[in-house]
Amino acid sequence: DVQMTQTPSHLSAAVGDRVSITCQASQDIRNYLNWYQQKPGTAPKLLIYDASKLEAGVPSRFSGSGSGTEFSFTISSLQPEDIATYYCQEYDNLPCNFGQGTKLEIK
Amino acid sequence: QLQESGPGLVKPSETLSLTCTVSGGDISSSDYYWAWIRQPPGKGLEWIGSIYYTGRTYFHPSLEGRITISADTSKNQFSLILSSVTAADTAVFYCARGGTQRGSRPLDSWGQGTLVTVSS
Numbered sequence: 001d002v003q004m005t006q007t008p009s010h011l012s013a014a015v016g017d018r019v020s021i022t023c024q025a026s027q028d029i030r031n032y033l034n035w036y037q038q039k040p041g042t043a044p045k046l047l048i049y050d051a052s053k054l055e056a057g058v059p060s061r062f063s064g065s066g067s068g069t070e071f072s073f074t075i076s077s078l079q080p081e082d083i084a085t086y087y088c089q090e091y092d093n094l095p096c097n098f099g100q101g102t103k104l105e106i107k
Numbered sequence: 108q109l110q111e112s113g114p115g116l117v118k119p120s121e122t123l124s125l126t127c128t129v130s131g132g133d134i135s136s137s138d139y140y141w142a143w144i145r146q147p148p149g150k151g152l153e154w155i156g157s158i159y160y161t162g163r164t165y166f167h168p169s170l171e172g173r174i175t176i177s178a179d180t181s182k183n184q185f186s187l188i189l190s191s192v193t194a195a196d197t198a199v200f201y202c203a204r205g206g207t208q209r210g211s212r213p214l215d216s217w218g219q220g221t222l223v224t225v226s227s
Contacts, residue, residue, distance in 0.1 A: 032210055033211055034214070042219075046213050046214060046215045049211045050210050053209075089154075089213075091213075095154055098153065099151075
């Protein structure tokens with residue numbers, strides 16, 4: 001199994017702040033990395049695929065980067081509606097594991 | 108659109124059965140695969156298995172021997188069967204569509220999720 005270590009587990013930031021989350025893979029997963037947003041009581045929503053490609057309809061303040069074992073997800077200017085838990089997920093091998101999640105709160 | 112259906116309460120040692128009905132897309136399309144993901148209350152996401160248009164299935168190793176995923180193309184549905192359930196299987200179960208044409212095979216459409224509680 002590829003283990004995904006996502007940090008931090010909790011993040012508090014102010015509206016307008018730049019926010020970043022990191023995901024580290026236990027082995028090289030090339031760019032086979034997705035990022036999802038999950039708001040309370042709802043299903044996850046795909047934001048980023050192939051590590052850096054923005055899903056259609058997703059605001060451009062969201063971005064992803066990285067390859068190999070180190071990946072990052074950034075919100076350039078935090079908005080109140082971005083309050084959610086964010087997950088990375090790899091698909092280089094099965095099982096396609098998720099990170100533990102980062103709960104993002106407004107300061 | 109995807110919609111999960113099935114019992115919300117299952118007794119320990121019995122079998123959990125869920126169905127996902129897909130609308131607006133053909134589950135026999137080679138452009139997609141179909142997955143089940145679960146989320147225990149207050150915890151993170153866990154991929155549990157997938158089925159491809161060929162009928163090939165893949166399961167989480169921790170569930171091998173207890174899990175079956177099948178598809179009914181005539182109804183545009185796919186199903187999950189999990190046997191010998193325990194309280195540890197209590198979770199919100201999501202069905203989702205994955206894209207085969209993108210390298211990271213992202214899950215780009217999800218059902219709303221259904222809570223299954225294992226309790227006597």
